[in-house]
Amino acid sequence: MGNSARRESPDFVAIGHVTIDITPTPAHPEGERRYGGAAAYAALTAASMGLNAAVLTSARSDYPFAEILPGVTAINVESPNTTTFQNLYQAGNRKQWLAARGGDIARSDVPDSWNSVPIVVICPLARELPAGARSWFSRSTTSTGLVLQGFFRHWDEYGIVTVQPELPTTGGSRVALAIASHNEIDPHQARAWTSVAEVVVRTRGPEGAELYTARDTGNIATPPVDEIDPTGAGDVWAAAYLIRLRETGDIDAAARFASAAASLSVTGVGLSGIPARKDVEEIVALRW
16 A cells, blocks of 8 residues: 555545656756656546545555655555656657556455445556456446546557557446547547447647537637646546536536646646646636
């Protein structure tokens, strides 16, 4: 277990690798070391919204969970490695190398006390979770979201990462949300994912997001902000959407709330950009 503040019955669970990200910056052209991972962004978003949040991950035993995930329960399937990415951003596009990978995460690693958790985000980064992970929680009691990027990542013997979109497997539970960026899936692939998700979101950065359901397609605008770091915005979007959907049952209201949260998240560096709920609500009230 990575965090001694473990609570038995969280309100929100994120499952996937935490990471070390090495990214060149003007101050550190050789690469600045930052902590992150989709599970970290999602769980910290939930904690900032007042939920009892937890992560299930796999990393080295020395990963600084208490520092990186304050107030979040962390259960760690210990691995010899922590997933480590080297990133290079050019003209808004990211080139990525996988330098190290944490271990796989199995259904048996999920505590029994989590079986009826209200909200779950399945958010692999390096294929550490099987496609069937969407069925690990009961649809009658749990709102499940899929962050698709980690199911799509492949890498060669040099660690060079490519994205190869996959269509959903048949069978298994239907989920509340599946989300990917416009660089990861095209509109046809997004539409295909509506076979397993009630809402599929294709994020487009400052251009907003496209929402797909089995019957309709819509768009959600993004409030204008000064972007500093886009990392994790889709993970924040997913967490905020599921939280607000659980509260209201309204897809459009949840999407606007999520768009506001994601836009605020890019105004800070890394995990420091996670917004407070009151700030998100202020943006939503502006009705941009």
